[in-house]
Amino acid sequence: LLLIEYYTDIHSHLLCGVDDGAADDSEMLSMLDLAYRTGTRRICLTPHFNPEIWGDNSQEFSEAFAGLSEYAAEKYPDMSLYTGNEICYSQSSIDQLNRGKCRTLNGGKHVLVDFHLGESYFQIRSALLELLSYGYVPVFAHAERYDCFTSLLEQLYELSSLGVVIQLSASSLTGRRGDALRKRALKILKGGLADVVASDAHNTTTRNPCLDSAAAILNKYFGEDYTELLLKINPDRILGL
Numbered sequence: 001l002l003l004i005e006y007y008t009d010i011h012s013h014l015l016c017g018v019d020d021g022a023a024d025d026s027e028m029l030s031m032l033d034l035a036y037r038t039g040t041r042r043i044c045l046t047p048h049f050n051p052e053i054w055g056d057n058s059q060e061f062s063e064a065f066a067g068l069s070e071y072a073a074e075k076y077p078d079m080s081l082y083t084g085n086e087i088c089y090s091q092s093s094i095d096q097l098n099r100g101k102c103r104t105l106n107g108g109k110h111v112l113v114d115f116h117l118g119e120s121y122f123q124i125r126s127a128l129l130e131l132l133s134y135g136y137v138p139v140f141a142h143a144e145r146y147d148c149f150t151s152l153l154e155q156l157y158e159l160s161s162l163g164v165v166i167q168l169s170a171s172s173l174t175g176r177r178g179d180a181l182r183k184r185a186l187k188i189l190k191g192g193l194a195d196v197v198a199s200d201a202h203n204t205t206t207r208n209p210c211l212d213s214a215a216a217i218l219n220k221y222f223g224e225d226y227t228e229l230l231l232k233i234n235p236d237r238i239l240g241l
Contacts, residue, residue: 004228006041007211008235011198015064018047018057021202029071035209042080046112049085049102082106082239087113089127094134106239114141121148121155128164139165144172144184153191166193169200170214171207197230
């Protein structure tokens with residue numbers, strides 16, 4: 001039973017052959033089936049952009065996206081797919097974005113960005129400020145995961161007030177990634193600092209594309225309006241829809 005009309009997922013690794021997401025065509029299509037079955041109707045495909053690890057995967061991206069789009073159009077005419085990247089921030093990130101080597105979310109100003117988990121708060125803040133200074137709007141991926149947030153709500157409030165979009169992962173909220181991350185995600189939500197919840201799906205099992213479980217938790221603790229804001233209204237706005 002859907003709590004809201006549909007879910008929009010702005011962070012996913014469904015495309016096969018480009019990163020550590022779907023292993024092959026079969027898993028990619030199964031992930032889309034699962035997303036559709038659990039209420040998602042808009043998905044932004046955001047493979048990791050980290051040339052040091054994944055090389056130049058733009059050709060593989062295009063091929064996988066074409067295959068997935070064809071499957072979706074035939075089987076799920078009311079499912080919309082969009083492109084993006086999850087950029088692992090480095091000194092060359094701005095240049096790669098400016099040259100169009102790395103995709104923004106649906107071609108807009110929003111950039112999904114993550115960091116090595118060992119980065120300091122100072123480094124993360126500096127990087128996000130640099131993105132903002134170039135006219136990009138950073139969407140801070142799975143913000144609940146970073147141990148450097150010693151004063152979690154204060155530091156996220158600072159980032160939010162600068163214009164950074166705070167994204168949480170559904171799997172953290174549902175407890176699939178352990179109790180510590182679940183508590184952290186709930187604390188951010190209770191502080192009113194989350195802007196969007198996304199799946200960060202990598203497979204059909206441990207990191208699946210289902211947003212319905214997260215929606216149920218959000219609805220229970222925070223009500224339908226906040227649930228809709230995090231899973232539909234804000235994600236649609238980020239994609240420019």
